[in-house]
Structure formats: C-alpha cells, structure tokens
Amino acid sequence: MNFLTIQPGHIYRPKSSVPQPGLPALVHQFERDQIRAVNAALAAGRPLLVRGEPGIGKSQLAKAVAGELQRAFISQTVDSRTESRDLLYHFDAVARLADAQILGCQPKASIDNSSEAKEDKKQTAACKVSTQLLPPADYLRPRALWWAFAWEDAKGRAEKAGIGIPKNPEGWEPKHGCVVLIDEIDKAESDVPNGLLEALGAHSFHPQGLGRPVVASSTPPLVIITTNEERALPDAFVRRCLVLHLQLPKERNRLKEHLISRGQAHFEGMTSNNVLQTAADCLIDDRQEAAQQHWHPLPGQAEYLDLLRAVIGQRSNDHSAQEELLAEIKRFILRKHPDAATEDMRTEETAANLEAIP
Numbered sequence: 001m002n003f004l005t006i007q008p009g010h011i012y013r014p015k016s017s018v019p020q021p022g023l024p025a026l027v028h029q030f031e032r033d034q035i036r037a038v039n040a041a042l043a044a045g046r047p048l049l050v051r052g053e054p055g056i057g058k059s060q061l062a063k064a065v066a067g068e069l070q071r072a073f074i075s076q077t078v079d080s081r082t083e084s085r086d087l088l089y090h091f092d093a094v095a096r097l098a099d100a101q102i103l104g105c106q107p108k109a110s111i112d113n114s115s116e117a118k119e120d121k122k123q124t125a126a127c128k129v130s131t132q133l134l135p136p137a138d139y140l141r142p143r144a145l146w147w148a149f150a151w152e153d154a155k156g157r158a159e160k161a162g163i164g165i166p167k168n169p170e171g172w173e174p175k176h177g178c179v180v181l182i183d184e185i186d187k188a189e190s191d192v193p194n195g196l197l198e199a200l201g202a203h204s205f206h207p208q209g210l211g212r213p214v215v216a217s218s219t220p221p222l223v224i225i226t227t228n229e230e231r232a233l234p235d236a237f238v239r240r241c242l243v244l245h246l247q248l249p250k251e252r253n254r255l256k257e258h259l260i261s262r263g264q265a266h267f268e269g270m271t272s273n274n275v276l277q278t279a280a281d282c283l284i285d286d287r288q289e290a291a292q293q294h295w296h297p298l299p300g301q302a303e304y305l306d307l308l309r310a311v312i313g314q315r316s317n318d319h320s321a322q323e324e325l326l327a328e329i330k331r332f333i334l335r336k337h338p339d340a341a342t343e344d345m346r347t348e349e350t351a352a353n354l355e356a357i358p
Helices: 032-044 058-069 093-102 114-133 144-149 151-161 191-202 235-239 252-266 273-293 301-314 319-334 338-356
Strands: 048-051 072-077 089-091 140-142 178-183 222-227 242-245
Touching: 032 048, 032 222, 032 242, 048 058, 058 072, 058 178, 058 222, 072 144, 140 151, 144 151, 144 178, 144 191, 191 222, 191 235, 252 273, 252 301, 273 301, 273 319, 273 338, 301 319, 319 338
Parallel strands: 048 222, 048 242, 072 178, 178 222
Antiparallel strands: 089 140
16 A cells, blocks of 8 residues: 655646636645555554544645545535535436337336326336336446445446546556545435445445445555535544644744745745745734634635735736735635625725815
C-alpha cells in the first residue's frame, strides 16, 4: 500500500490538467496534520471524516490526495434527498419503464367492461414475461462505492447503459485503488452514514435485484467524508471514522501568514506581496467583526482566494490597479450578511453628509 511521502507545505497541482471554464484550478497546500491523518486512515482501513467550516479546503484535500497517490478519484455530493443506497447504486426505473412501454406491456389505467378486462389480462401476462425480458439487474447503475469496490464490473455496466466513466490517472489500473469523496454528509438523514459504514465494514453490499453481492477488490478505497456541521452525525458513525479537523489559525499573525501562503500557492507570479497582505488584512478585519456581531457564515479562506481571483482577473498586469480595485470590491466578497450591508450603507450615507457640509 502506498502512503503520502510528501513534506508539510508541499503544493499539489495536477501535472497535465486544464481547469474547466469558470472553475478555479486545483491547487492544494498540504499541512502536517493532513498528511498524518490520511496515512493513518490508509493504514487503519477506516474512513477519514474531515470537519471544518465551508471553503476551508475539505473537498480539495480529497482531490489532491488522489492525485498524489495516483488513484482514481470518485466523488458524490450528498443532499437532503440522498438515500443510503444512493452511495452504492441507482435503480433506473425510468429506463425500465420506457423499455416496457416499447415492448407493449404497459397496462391500461382503467377497466370498465369485459372486453377491456380481457385485454388487460393479456397485457398482464405480457408484463410477467417482461420481468424475464427486462430483468431488474440490467437497470442497476453503479454509484461511488460500486466503482471503488469493483471497477471492472461497474465499468461494464456503465458502458452497457451508455453512462459516463470516472476519470483516472494515465496508466492507472483498478489494482491501484481509488479515493472516494462523500461530500457534505451532514445534509443527509442518519441512515445514510450508517448505511455507508455497513458497506465499508463488510467490504461488500448486495444491490436489490442482483443475484450476487458486490465485493471489494484487494485494494480497499480510501474514503474521505466531509461535513459542514449542519447536522449532528450519529455517534456510532463518528466512532468508526478517523477525524481530521481543519481550522483557520485564531491568532492574527498566524492567520495572515496562512492566508498569504495560500495566495502565493494559487497565484504565484500573478500579483504582488502587497496585494496578498492587503487582502489578508481585509479578510481578517471583516472576519473578526462578523464573529463579534454573530454574522454567519464567517468569511474565510475561500473568500480570500475569491477576492484575489477577482482583482487578478480584472487587472492581470497591473499590481497597483489590483490594490485599488481590491478596496472597491472587497465588500461584495467579504461582507455577505444583510446586517453588514446595512452598516456599509449607513457609513456611506454618513460620509456623503460630511462631504456636503460647507
């Protein structure tokens, strides 16, 4: 089994990838605890639960780990409608219904007379035959854990159904393993994390309609699960995970150093150190005010990078102009709470009134 052998501060950038239009490039700077936690999860064979405020880099960590380990990356985002089996497989009832209609075995909605009753009996018989012609197993679609457990099996089903196959590194083989990201699991009901652990603990699951279980290959996946703490997770679930807490430094100088370091990693050579420092000071000031006023969510690392991205994108070759623009647009990125906007408006009105005084 391969482990992360990189040093703290190592910056991961995909070797040959072009970011999708409108999306920022993947850049991740590893911290010591991140490396230790990932390696511990690999050795223990347990999922890694990553806690932290939104935008701190939880999902990005999973992508970077997959890149460093040269593993295939599979992700699935959870929402309030996600069911336990959705992380394992999906039954395409719509496709099966469409095929049944093509075969002419869809029964009529109402039966009023004997002739219609006879016709319906014929169609009912035809539908019984359709169970053999349209076996439910043919309409099972692999989801995240199916790919991670049995790649070739999932690939065969995906190709037959005409659905996409997850991207994987050049030269990758299923024996190299996968990194599975289950994103925002706190949005789901408690049966979702519990069902996930059941499949991971057994190294298998049995899809309904399939005559055999799906069993994990010799290389178990590294499962990274993120939570924004919107909902408490079951105690039994947390106990069976390793837990990594991602937090921004609380002391001002350390936080400023942390932000500038991330800015340099993302925008090397694209802006000046003055812009990086000024943006960090703006973020820290507004973050402290938001915390004092109980304005949530607090602006964080994601907002800092967005602020830099916005000024660099508009003033790419003029660092002085970037700093001027930063002062003009920072409130749109850092001060999102309605009460903050009201306070800004009052400040502007006061300034305008003072200017009007002769």
